[in-house]
Amino acid sequence: MISSYINYSILDCVEECLRTTRCRSINYHQGAHFCQTNFENWTNEPDLYIKNSGWIYSDIDNWDREITGACLQSDCAINEKCIPKPFNQFTCILSDCGVPHDEGYSMENVQENDAIGISRRIHVTCTAGYNKEGSELLVCRSDGVWKTNLKCTNNLxxxxxxxxxxxxxxxxxxxxxxxxxxxxxxxxxxxxxxxxxxxxxxxxxxxxxxxxxxxxxxxxxxxxxxxxxxxxxxxxxxxxxxxxxxxx
CATH class of the missing domain: 2.60.120.740 (Rhamnose-binding lectin domain (RBL))
Structure with missing residues (x-):
């Protein structure tokens, strides 16, 4: 998951995904008006998706990108999202810290509400054969860099x-x-x-x-x-x- 939002309509949720470069799909709960944006889709990672009652899943390719207005022409980087401005202009802001990627990192302990978006957190541990130092909790800082003291070390x-x-x-x-x-x-x-x-x-x-x-x-x-x-x-x-x- 990249991030989640409350009090969003499904159209708000789709537009958020379409404006976020890394986003590939959404999960939406109609009763709770709760939106989740994902950096993978069902086709690429079928094992990550579980069908739950009340939830709607939708792939980004199912929607018309023209609903994003000026952001249709966005050239934002992979970890940015487009914010529309007046007069058909837009700006790009950081959206996430990317998937944690470091020597020995393992995603085995990722939890249901973990996300890679700004100010979100994710649980990461070390793969077998690596020595672990520090906490398994990583926090995505406002500058798009993970804050962590986790170290996974071996002779590689x-x-x-x-x-x-x-x-x-x-x-x-x-x-x-x-x-x-x-x-x-x-x-x-x-x-x-x-x-x-x-x-x-x-x-x-x-x-x-x-x-x-x-x-x-x-x-x-x-x-x-x-x-x-x-x-x-x-x-x-x-x-x-x-x-x-x-x-x-």
């Missing part, structure tokens, strides 16, 4: 560098072994930019390239660019490189 290192930056990897003891390297964009709140057209973007060549540069070396340096990492997997979207590695 995780580094991210934004497009046009330099990434440096090193091992204090032993040599680098690349586990995974993704160049593209799979999250909206990593290396935040206004130039985000998709969060389903990854290069098919980046991992092999990073391995050729870094594997079996005590340290290495990688230029995060289309040229260095095998081309542009999603033109018009600001990308980043995420690398997971161990020291052997």
């Amino acid at each position: 290192f995780n580094k991210t560098a934004c497009e046009d930056e330099e990434m440096k990897l090193d091992c204090a003891a032993g040599n680098i072994s690349i586990v995974e390297a993704i160049y593209g964009r799979t999250e909206g709140n990593v290396c935040y930019s206004t130039k985000i057209k998709t969060t389903e973007c990854r290069s098919t060549q980046s991992e092999a390239i990073v391995k050729s540069i870094c594997d079996a070396k005590p340290d290495c340096s990688i230029t995060v660019s289309n040229t260095a990492l095998g081309g542009d997997p999603c033109p018009g979207t600001h990308k980043y490189l995420n690398v997971k590695f161990t020291c052997l």
Whole structure:
């Protein structure tokens, strides 16, 4: 769930979803006038949806986007929503913190009312094999960043560098072994930019390239660019490189 709202009509609920870039579906309770906006839909995540009496489920594709007025032309980022203004203008404001994504995070303890919207909270724990430090409760701050003291640690290192930056990897003891390297964009709140057209973007060549540069070396340096990492997997979207590695 992204967020929930009380005293909303079903049309209010649909419009809220249509104006929120990440939203894919709604749940609406007619008796309570209660609205929930979701970042997934039934088609993608059927196991997450349970049919309950009194609730209406609707997919965003079932509605005409023209009801959003000026926001029909919105170019808001994935974690923003469009607010219409007079004279067919609009502005974009932060809507959520994105799905919590960090080394070792697990969503096994997510509860029914957890959400990723601004000022909402979500329960996250560590996956098996990771050591947990801190609280499992994450709070979405007004700046779109999760507030948490949860740490999930093991011997797997995780580094991210934004497009046009330099990434440096090193091992204090032993040599680098690349586990995974993704160049593209799979999250909206990593290396935040206004130039985000998709969060389903990854290069098919980046991992092999990073391995050729870094594997079996005590340290290495990688230029995060289309040229260095095998081309542009999603033109018009600001990308980043995420690398997971161990020291052997």
